Amino acid sequence: MCNVFRCCAVALLFTGSALAASHSSAVPSSVLRDPEQQKMTDCEQQATMQSLKGEDKKKFMSQCLPAQVNPAKELTPHQLKMQACNQDADKQDITGDARKTFMSKCLKKH
Template sequence: MKITLLVTLLFGMVVMTTVNAAEKTLTPQQQRMTTCNQQATAKALKGDARKTYMSDCLKNGSSASNEKSLTPQQQKMRECNSQATQQSLKGDDRSKFMSACLKKQV
């Protein structure tokens, strides 16, 4: 009885370890799905708009696998950088502007 219980527990531990290891590595499709989902959430999309966005995002991700999708933070940095360049900001003024711009809530 004790041996059966011990074997069952050991088998269960091996299975759980295998399952956890499999969950940690994401396929490229799963990574693309995660990125698109985060972007849709950042844009506060719901319902049909979210479905359409996710579909387009996943299609574009598979057709242009070399081109990375920008995260919401990267998009925000690009926009703030563009604004700072338009205003011809340099040095400390640029640093202060970028800091304030990146802290703003959309």
Template sequence: MKIIFLVTLVFGMVILSTVGAAEKTLTPQQQRMATCNQQATAKTLKGDERKSFMRECLKSANAKDEKGLTPQQLKMRDCSSQATQQSLKGEDRSKFMSGCLKKQA
């Protein structure tokens, strides 16, 4: 009887410690999702309204993250998106990126 109790106790402690560790390690994306989900629930949104709210909420959260980017990183991102829109690859992309970054400097 004591052995069964001891095994159950140890097993329960392992499960609880695993659950506690999993809750502590949320990625930034998971944190944004949780926050937006709580806001949508508080507004009692459902269906398409909820989907569009979540989409906009996550976009605005991503826009807030851009404040941490340096001006050089912003330039790189803008030039890279232009090169992607133009479907540039290889050496053509490298030349475009170089010119784009010099032009903005």
């Protein structure tokens, strides 16, 4: 009796594992991911295809991620100001404390 039980238990375990494996492989990995994770993966793939590294990759990622967050959503007036000031700072290649000062002045005048 004990051997029959073991055989049935092993058969059920094997069948359940096979079903679980076939189910998980049938569902694309993008469906199982959080939308934010998927956006990060998409931007990472784009950066890799462009062979970006270091500061170039950071700059690309900082532009790519917000662009994909919710492209249909309209930006608030403050967000538009921030975006314009960030673009100006990028064009002038301002970094560090100088960027903080620039951003503060820029946001006050816009």
